[in-house]
Amino acid sequence: MKQSGTIVEKQYFTYGAAPDRLQLESGAVLGPVTIAYETFGTLNRDRDNVILIAHAFSGDSHVAGHYPTDREGDKPGWWDFMVGPGKGIDTDKYFVICPNILGSCMGSTGPKSINPETQKPYGLDFPMMTIGDMVTTQKALLDHLGISELRAVVGGSVGGMQVLEWCVRFPEMIRSAVPIATTMRHSALAIAFNEIARQSIMADPKWNNGDYYGGDFPRMGLAVARMVGHVTYLSDEAMRRKFGRRLQDKEAFSFGFFDGDFQVESYLRYQGSKFVDRFDANSLLYITKAADYFDVVDRVTASGPLKGGDLQKVKYLVISYSSDWLYPTYQAKELVQALKRTGQDVSFCEIEADCGHDAFLIPDERLTTLVKGFIDGVG
């Protein structure tokens, strides 16, 4: 029996075959490129009801609804509480597009894709790509769909970086932007955590310099990398409330290393082991590196003057979470100040929540109300 609710299918857009391959920011070329995407709602006649949702590092195009193949009990898309008929981003009104990012392993071209030159998976032959390159492919997708205006670009975390990149690259296309739980550039702390995750994968002999497709993959290294990620997504308070020092399925300490004693250990091990079944280790390497390289400070600061006095105003709603220590509120405020200095129209809200960076993925009426009010009010 199928799921009730919105049914959606993954679609694919391929372009950039030789000789029209993509020129990447690193100087490398790549092509052809496939971008997986999903759409929700109906494009109106004026083609001006489009909302682009950019997903976070390990996300995918499946932002809401169910696939036709889903069975009763299967989980809907990752932002189903936000996106759908009558919801915060109302698909009765808006045409929502969510593309899977370049470099991912969820349908778009990435390191596990076949390299046409070798007929083998790219592995480390996949060129380094940037957040800018991700946005370039999304722009190509919109061109392909005949869309030249975005009512809103919305995204959290690495998705928020794409939102900011969109705004500095194509402000003339954008009426509003909602960067959530994000930053103009990674702090040393954020880079440090990503580097530990990468080192953990690269330390696994099964990583084999990225050449592991078709064989055993770096399961252990990838699991530890994900554990590191999960600690940064939570917060001290969230972990205290969620786990405290409670033991997992035992009354006393095990005095051993193989069974986790504490619930938090079991949780992390579970998250690690679940992740390795769905995510590619090389994709983690490439996407974390793109996030570390990302830096729009200069371009945001210059976004007024660069337009030659004819400032393109984008309406912004910047949202941060009080307990996010990966991209803390002070970084959101730096963004707000930088945007205001260029004369942009900026609203800012810090949501009080103890659940850390991942808060934007957790149903919260305040977030939904904020986003709905803002997007519906875009002139």
Add this chain to the structure above:
Amino acid sequence: MKQSGTIVEKQYFTYGAAPDRLQLESGAVLGPVTIAYETFGTLNRDRDNVILIAHAFSGDSHVAGHYPTDREGDKPGWWDFMVGPGKGIDTDKYFVICPNILGSCMGSTGPKSINPETQKPYGLDFPMMTIGDMVTTQKALLDHLGISELRAVVGGSVGGMQVLEWCVRFPEMIRSAVPIATTMRHSALAIAFNEIARQSIMADPKWNNGDYYGGDFPRMGLAVARMVGHVTYLSDEAMRRKFGRRLQDKEAFSFGFFDGDFQVESYLRYQGSKFVDRFDANSLLYITKAADYFDVVDRVTASGPLKGGDLQKVKYLVISYSSDWLYPTYQAKELVQALKRTGQDVSFCEIEADCGHDAFLIPDERLTTLVKGFIDGVG
């Protein structure tokens, strides 16, 4: 040419051979046990000028001064700015003892020591030990040295846990205690980081279930574990100030994975690679587990009533650091409140410093002045 300054030698105390082996908290037995230790200054006639310094997780007995074998330029002990003639803990006045903890790899018995039953290194046959077991061996060392009173017990981080354990086990021996940058028990966050460090080691095939002595050891896993540790020892502010987004020996991004781009990456890689040359992976497993198990909340709370109304007063100076997010100030305050409720004499100071948990290892006049004033003033 030898170093100037205090010259010290590592000493060893061995006890607990069969049939008098140690009964550990886990129920296991262990023996014989050797405790490496160093002493500074002179024990007075009344034997009442003794200060015990408990070192942190990866520390050792070499708290200050130089070994006779040191050469010009060799670093002195890890708290040399604090301990020595005329310093904060003045070895002209006090007899300072610093024992290496049980389970370590710096001279005391630990998993890399020879198991007398097999004549091979213990590896995972080493029994799980607790902070309480560490303190038990330190008590045995003091008995051996004929010391029955401590003017002060001082230690930071896991050393601070030993301080608290001393206070609940042997309050009648202790006149004052200085727990620094520590906690009554690990939060879920602290357990999470330790678990990631352990998993990183255990994921390395060269760990080989702890049986790697004499062969290649889990260098990669241990390095990643240390990188995790270093992030928890610093703070967002410290990393921003120390590294920011500065690149390491390059003008532009490498667009590759093998050379770190950012200084913070090089720093972590360097710390990781340095650590593997001096520390044993199994010791990390055992000591982090002991720290995770540690919990004196109930015993601190009960420390008044348990003495049958005849409360043994210990004078406390509790010190925390404003940017320590491993053992944040709120945890130090919980300790202060718990001690006060039992009628203890407690002073508390939060030192404003942006360098995170490791601050107590960094020369700081405020810390020295605080500790000196407190210890000199013990009645």
